[in-house]
Amino acid sequence: MSRNPKSPTPLSAKAIPASIRARPIVLVGLMGSGKSTIGRRLAQRLGMPFADADDEIERAAGMTIADIFARFGEAHFRDGERRVIARLLSGKPLVLATGGGAFMNDETRSLIQRDALSIWLDADIPTLVERVARRSHRPLLKGRDAGEVLRELAAVRNPVYAEAHLRVSSASSPHEYTVRDIMEALGSWKA
Numbered sequence: 001m002s003r004n005p006k007s008p009t010p011l012s013a014k015a016i017p018a019s020i021r022a023r024p025i026v027l028v029g030l031m032g033s034g035k036s037t038i039g040r041r042l043a044q045r046l047g048m049p050f051a052d053a054d055d056e057i058e059r060a061a062g063m064t065i066a067d068i069f070a071r072f073g074e075a076h077f078r079d080g081e082r083r084v085i086a087r088l089l090s091g092k093p094l095v096l097a098t099g100g101g102a103f104m105n106d107e108t109r110s111l112i113q114r115d116a117l118s119i120w121l122d123a124d125i126p127t128l129v130e131r132v133a134r135r136s137h138r139p140l141l142k143g144r145d146a147g148e149v150l151r152e153l154a155a156v157r158n159p160v161y162a163e164a165h166l167r168v169s170s171a172s173s174p175h176e177y178t179v180r181d182i183m184e185a186l187g188s189w190k191a
């Protein structure tokens, strides 16, 4: 797990074995854990392309995730999510931020575990609640208490997220600490 001394150590991409950068790095975890924001920064640090599966699904469908859920339901969204992630993993190695539920789909998870290095970004519920309150676009939180939903999801999902190759706390602030902790975890990871 992470540590949080006073300043982030700027580990460079060179400290990360080329074999790790030769395949996709996939971030999984609950809503608000930082997959999108940390993923973008991590990709920059590693000199790898970045993609956000949620954005790619919206682009492919030509509508927002909230609209996909409302018009076609969650199962339809999960199917599109699986196809989009399969496509992204089959291309050039990249850092990929998944949606919070992607790793729960057996097929999607198998694909990620086979073709990528997966990282569970983990944070405590109060931190997640505070973060998701900043934007209200998440359909699973619509009209419900965010803390209650996130606790329910954590109970079901955390044992599955725990199957990821690496686990890094994203509770530290600012973002750069989390990026540093991921870089350190990558630097010492043995396949």
Ligand SMILES: Nc1ncnc2c1ncn2[C@@H]1O[C@H](COP(=O)(O)OP(=O)(O)OP(=O)(O)O)[C@@H](O)[C@H]1O
Binding pocket: 029, 030, 031, 032, 033, 034, 035, 036, 037, 038, 054, 097, 098, 099, 100, 131, 132, 134, 138, 170, 171, 172, 173, 174, 175, 178
């Ligand atoms: N390590 C961090 N330190 C401080 N703030 C963070 C950190 N990670 C994320 N945040 C903030 O939390 C909010 C949610 O982050 P983000 O959208 O990246 O989460 P996500 O995991 O992609 O969520 P979702 O599954 O809903 O897409 C953003 O405002 C982001 O700036």
Ligand SMILES: O=C(O)C1=C[C@@H](O)[C@@H](O)[C@H](O)C1
Binding pocket: 030, 031, 054, 065, 098, 099, 100, 101, 102, 138, 139, 140
């Ligand atoms: O945790 C989830 O199941 C979700 C998280 C978001 O990233 C989106 O993928 C969608 O809102 C569902």
Ligand SMILES: [Mg+2]
Binding pocket: 035, 036, 037, 052, 054, 097, 098, 099
């Ligand atoms: Mg995201």
